[in-house]
Every structure is written in C-alpha cells, then in structure tokens.
Amino acid sequence: MKRAATVSAGPGSGRSPAELLGRLRARHHDADPVTHVERVPARAGEPAPWPTWAPQELRAALAGRGVVAPWRHQAEAAELAYAGRHVVVATGTASGKSLAYQLPALATLLADPRATVLYLAPTKALAADQLRAVAGLELDGVRPACYDGDTPRAEREWIRKHSRFVLTNPDMLHHGILPGHANWSGFLRRLTYVVIDECHTYRGVFGSHVAHVLRRLRRLSGSPGRPSSPALASSRKAPVFVLASATSGDPATAAGRLTGLPVAAVTEDTSPRGGVTFALWEPPLLPSDAATGEADLVQVRRSALRETADLLADTVAEGVRTLAFVRSRKGAEVVAANARRSLDEAVPGLGDRVAAYRAGYLREERRELERALLHGDLLGLASTNALELGVDLVGLDAVLMCGWPGTRASLWQQAGRAGRSGDEALAVLVARDDPLDTYLVHHPEALFGRPVEATVLDPANPYVLAPQLACAAAEAPLTPADLELFGEGAKEAVDSLVEAGALRQRPTGWYWRHRERPEVDLRGEGGAPVAVVEASTGRLLGTVDGGSSHFLIHAGAVYLHQGVSYVVDSLDLDDGCALVHAEEPDWSTHARDVTSLSVVSVRSYVDAGPVGMFLGEVDVTSQVVSYQRRRIASGEVIDTRPLDLPARELRTVAVWFTVSPQSLALAGVEAADIPGALHAAEHAAIGLLPLMATCDRWDIGGLSTALHPDTEAPTVFVYDGHPGGAGFAERAYGAAASWLRATRDAIAECGCESGCPSCVQSPKCGNGNNPLSKPDAVRVLDVVLANLPPATDADAPSGVVRAGPSSTPTDEPASTRAEQPAEAGLTPDDASGGPEPALPRQDDRTAARSTAHPAADAG
Incomplete structure (x- = not known):
C-alpha cells in the first residue's frame, strides 16, 4: 500500500477526524471496511467554586x-x-x-x-x-x-x-x-x-x-x-x-x-469533552488463494494485526499522533515492526518515529518511550494495555484498537487517550476474525448507548483468602476482630491454615509458624518472571512472566523485542532464564496444548427437562506438548515439533450445560455430528461471554464433549482461567439465557456457509477447529434456549436448585476421568490471555493456564 511522502510539522495534520477517516477508507477500493461510524458529540463543562477549605x-x-x-x-x-x-x-x-x-x-x-x-x-x-x-x-x-x-x-x-x-x-x-x-x-x-x-x-x-x-x-x-x-x-x-x-x-x-x-x-461527569468520531472497522476478506494453500477451507479475513499496522502507518504518514492498542506483547511488536517497514518504504527514516511499548521492557526503555511520545519525538506507538490507564498523553489525535479490548470500560478508556486537550479525536476499533468482534462491528447498539460493565471480584475466594490471611499473620498475629475485617470465609480459612500447620493458635490470636514469609502472587502470573538473555553477549533483553513462558519462550520460539527477532535456544524454568540468539526467520511459532477437565462439585443447577445448566468447581489439567512453525507470508504450517514441558493443574469454577441425546436427535442433530455441534457452540459461547461479564476471552476457557464421564451426557464447559474462579462463570450462569441467545444469533447471522473465524472457528483451538458444525450448533442452542428459563443478571436464573458445596455428579475417581483431546471427541480451548503470533494470523493462550493480566508494567 503506497504511503504519503510527507509529514506535517505539527502534532496533527490539521484535518478533522471525519476527513482523516475518509482518507483511510479511500485506500480500500474494493469494499468499505467501515461498518458503522458513531459521532460522540462535544460537551461543555460545568465548573464549581473552590471548596472553602482549599488553601x-x-x-x-x-x-x-x-x-x-x-x-x-x-x-x-x-x-x-x-x-x-x-x-x-x-x-x-x-x-x-x-x-x-x-x-x-x-x-x-x-x-x-x-x-x-x-x-x-x-x-x-x-x-x-x-x-x-x-x-x-x-x-x-x-x-x-x-x-x-x-x-x-x-x-x-x-x-x-x-x-x-x-x-x-x-x-x-x-x-x-x-x-x-x-x-x-x-x-x-x-x-x-x-x-x-x-x-x-x-x-x-x-x-x-x-x-x-x-x-x-x-x-x-x-x-x-x-x-x-x-x-x-x-x-x-x-x-x-x-x-x-x-x-x-x-x-x-x-x-x-x-x-x-x-x-x-x-458518577455525573461535568467536565468538558471534545467530540469523538468512532469507527468500527472490519478487515476485508482475503482472496481464497491467499488465505491458505488449501482450497477446501473457508475464506478468512485479513489479520487485524496487519490492518492495524497499515492504519498506524497511514496516520503517522499523515502527521497524526496515534496510539495503537494491541492485545498482546508479541502483537504490539508485530504492529510496530510492520508500520515501521511500511513507512521506511515510503520515506526512509520515517519508521523511526514509530515504536512498540509493553511490559517486559527494562525501566529505562519504558521511561524513554513515554518521554518521546509526550514530547512528539514519536508519532506512533503500538502498545499493550500498559498505556490504557490515566497517563496524560496530551496531543494524541487518534487511537486504534486492534480487537475488542474485553470490556466497554476498556474500550472507552482506550478511546479516551486521544483528544485529551479538548480537541476532536478519531477512534477506530479494528475487528479481529473472532465471533465477538464480528458481532460487535455489525451490532453497534451493543457498544454505544449501553452502560459499562460492573467490576467483578470475589474476596471470599478461598484460593485468595487463605494466602492473604497467611500474609497478614506473618505481619502481625491475627485476632478475632481481624477475621471480621477480612469478611466471609475468614474463620474457615484460618482453621484450614491451622490444620495445615501454617498457623498456631494461642489465646492472644493466630501466629505464623514459619521463618520465611508466604509467597503470594497478586497477579496470578504463574511464578517469578523469566529473564530473556542474549546468549552471545549476556545482555538482558527483557522479562516474561512465569505463566506465559511455556507459550512465549519455549525452545524454538520466535521472540520479538523492539522490532528485532530472536529465536529461543533454551528455556530453564528452574533458573528462570531463556537464552536466545538474533535471527530473522520467515516463520512464526505457535504453542499447542492438550487439556482435560473433571467435575469436582456442583454449587447450583437448573433442571430444565432435557437441558441442565450447572455451576460448580472443576479441575483442569493442561500441558504444552508441541509448537507449530508457520510461514509468515501465507500462514502455511511448516511442521509441528514436540516439547517437553511440565503439566499445569487448575481448580476453578465453571458453568456448563448438558443436552440429552434424544432432544438433539429430535432437533435434527445426528449422533455423528454432536461433537462438531457442541464444539462450534463452545467456541462461540466463549467469544460472546464478555458481553455478559467483566472479562474477555483471555480470562476464560472451554471444553466440549459428546459424552463426558462426569455428566454422562453431551456437555459444553466454560470456565474461569484463574485458581478458585474469578466470578465470570457465576455471571454467565446468572445470565445464561441472554448469553446463549447472543451466541446463537451470532452464529446464525454470520454470512458464511459452514463456519468461519467470525462465528465458530477459534485460532486458539486445541483441536485445530476440527470437528465443527455451524448449522448443528444453532440447533443445539435452539434446544437449550427452548427449555432454559429466562435469565436475569442476578446470581442465578429462575428455577435454580441450590446444591451442597460437596455434592458431586459421580463417585468415579477423578484420576480416571482425564482423556486425551483427540479421543472421545474432547475438544479443549484456551483463554487466559496470551501470545499473538506474527502475521498473518492471531493466536491466544491455553485455557488451563491459571494466569491473568489486568495491568502491565507493574510491581
């Protein structure tokens, strides 16, 4: 794509956001990528007198x-x-x-x-x-x-x-x-x-x-x-x-x-606000011969990463100071590198005014990038959500968002990074080839004029409460008054710590028994950071959190740092170090995992005849077993190489539904098509859950099977990717009918014939999106919705039956329930935040990872 050859001297091009958007749209001659433009009007402020006590x-x-x-x-x-x-x-x-x-x-x-x-x-x-x-x-x-x-x-x-x-x-x-x-x-x-x-x-x-x-x-x-x-x-x-x-x-x-x-x-905002032109942007479909080398596969859309990189290059070439938000560290590096390359092809040296920003950089790098952006030395920055929060970035003219950021709150936070000085601003949401993104760009009413989500947290989570009480006891002995301070479940958690030998009870309170302090990771990142070191020089390039290391820096992985590509020679998890060497391969790497799930207990359920809706605890076991190498230019899979990494176990909270085989048969779903129907419904349900809960698909995982040993029925599970749960499954359970109705509509309204990434395919699927059946997924969801009582946003839908905390659907030992994904139709998906590969496709992490990333650049 040809770029403009000149750049204005000032912080912006002088064009209005509408004019700038028109120029960006004009570069697409075949089809208009913009599905909706929302005009958020300017607003006058309402001042108040200084408080009398203000000196x-x-x-x-x-x-x-x-x-x-x-x-x-x-x-x-x-x-x-x-x-x-x-x-x-x-x-x-x-x-x-x-x-x-x-x-x-x-x-x-x-x-x-x-x-x-x-x-x-x-x-x-x-x-x-x-x-x-x-x-x-x-x-x-x-x-x-x-x-x-x-x-x-x-x-x-x-x-x-x-x-x-x-x-x-x-x-x-x-x-x-x-x-x-x-x-x-x-x-x-x-x-x-x-x-x-x-x-x-x-x-x-x-x-x-x-x-x-x-x-x-x-x-x-x-x-x-x-x-x-x-x-x-x-x-x-x-x-x-x-x-x-x-x-x-x-x-x-x-x-x-x-x-x-x-x-x-x-809550009433009385500050003045500049107007915002907000565009929803859907990348075009790739030509069938460019999408893959196999003619029998469905068409896919151009990668959101590529589209965002081009838009970033276009806005910078126009002299527009732009911040591009990208979901992952690797994605931010890829967007910045491609934008730099495009700009340098148009005007040599212009690419130097674009950079990446993410967690894992050394402190000096981060501060220099912040300074360069604030002072206008940089015109474009591709960032993770590390710059989403209230850093004052006065002078930005445009914000690009590569994919739905997970919540409406984050969407408006990111869009609000531009126009902070009261000027007009442009915001563009670039849709990924993903069910939720596709749904949103074609249903703008789900974004605009809707209240933002409520924040979900659960201080009573025993996986959080007990370690925090241990930390408190290590700081000062706990007293009965302290238990009231820490709230519901504190007494039970203290009793369990006493039984485990971590606390000793005395007449004056509970005392920490060990010399060393408890090790508690607030962000659930799966352990201490792993250092990324250049083997030939010993130079520290950056760090990767322990939970991400299996996916981002396994042996053979491609690691990007400020546009420079490295290949990992070895990963030593015990020493927390990955050795790398500089290399520019023409392929990207994508970790693959296997997942199994067993039901531990049922908290509550809805008995809806042939359909059951459940909320309870589950055990998820996941292991990264291999990685694929794919051609950057075409996405062609070169080979799959094995990995020897330890398995990870997660006890968490899940919502799941079961459907009787008889009801599926009456709906026209053949027995042989049940695995594909459930698998497709699971993919779409994971993608649409963020509409109902304060989460994104990086926070949740899923698994489906035609006959799960614990439920003895066709079952779809969606679970929180955090130890003990994070409240998302409970929210899904409480709004089950609304959630699954949106899922059904997203599948049915998609224009593809047999399923695509915009409805039922998932780039993070542990089974390579096989089997999938789009029409049968609609039939499955029709059966569920026809029988399920209407749900509200309460804790549980009407007709709920509360089950005891220790009830289990089967007496079968948990150790006998795990099955390999390729057998018995078990189809795992991942979720809790993760790597996006180099172009042309995006990717996610595995579901069973017990990690979360609400904020970067902290600690």
Missing part, C-alpha cells in the same frame, strides 16, 4: 498548571473525602479525576504537617505520571516520591522517613511496605488518605487479592472503622479511601467490595 497556596499552584476552578464532580468528590467519607469518583476518561483526590489530600498535607498520603496505581507508568503532576505543583513540605520495584535502594530509606505523599502499586504494598511495616510505622500511623487510582482494573482474582491487601493496610494503619469527624488528619482514627474509576456499573458496590468499607459514588 490559597494550593489554589495558586493549580492555577499555575491551568486549573482555574474545579468541575462540579471534582468539587463534590473532594468535599465528601475532606468530610471523612470514603468516596469513588467514576467518570469518563480525561474528566480530571486526579483533582478530586489531590484537593483533599494536598489541602490536608498543607494544613497538618504530620499527615501522610498513600497513592496506589495499577501500573508504574501511571504512578510516575502522577508523581510528575504532584511534584510540578511545588508545594512546600509535601515531598512526593515513587516507591516501587524501580526505586534505587539508596532512595528507599529517605522515602520511608521523609516523603509525605508516597506513590506506589499494590504489588509493592504487598511485597515491600506491609511486610516491613515496622520501618513504615510513622508513615502508616499518620496515614490520612489512601488514593486508589483506576480501581476498575482490580477485577477477577487480581482484584480479590488487592481487596485483601487493602484490608491488611487498614489493619496496620489504624482502626478499620470509618472516621466520622471532618477534622484534620491528626484526629482521624483511620485513613479515608478515595477511589478513581472509569465509568463502570455500580461503582459504589464494587469500591465497597474492594475496600471493605461503605463508599459513596460520584
């Missing part, structure tokens, strides 16, 4: 930074916090949420020389950005400082003793501050405000862990009760929590679940 010094400092008066929602939240109320401000991107907590926090620090403030961000980049903002006010005595894994040890003691506004993240609070609370006693004793920024990111297992980290903080910083006096910090018995969130469903409830406190919500 003149603070007002003057803020005015010097361009803040002449707060918006009404900022003033309302600040008033609540200063009065001692816990508050969450849940408004749109670029609505100035930071001022809502800066006003009461900084006013108190200026009025009370002993007060301290703790700020928590999910990413280092966001904490660094907030440090720049607070330090830029130059207020005497505040002494703000970042305390995270990148902080030099020489500075840490000074921060502990002298900083009054400490910015950190939950990981450092968990691993460093709370275990060393004796060294932080002065700071914690005088703690006045705890600011939790971007709190909507704390969902699933990660959010459940953070909820208990906050309870541990409350325990060590004073009485857990809510302060009732609006006086200054010196008279408060406990810190006030101020939370900032993207627009979300029921933010007060979610914030209360996160903190364990009653929280008031401020």
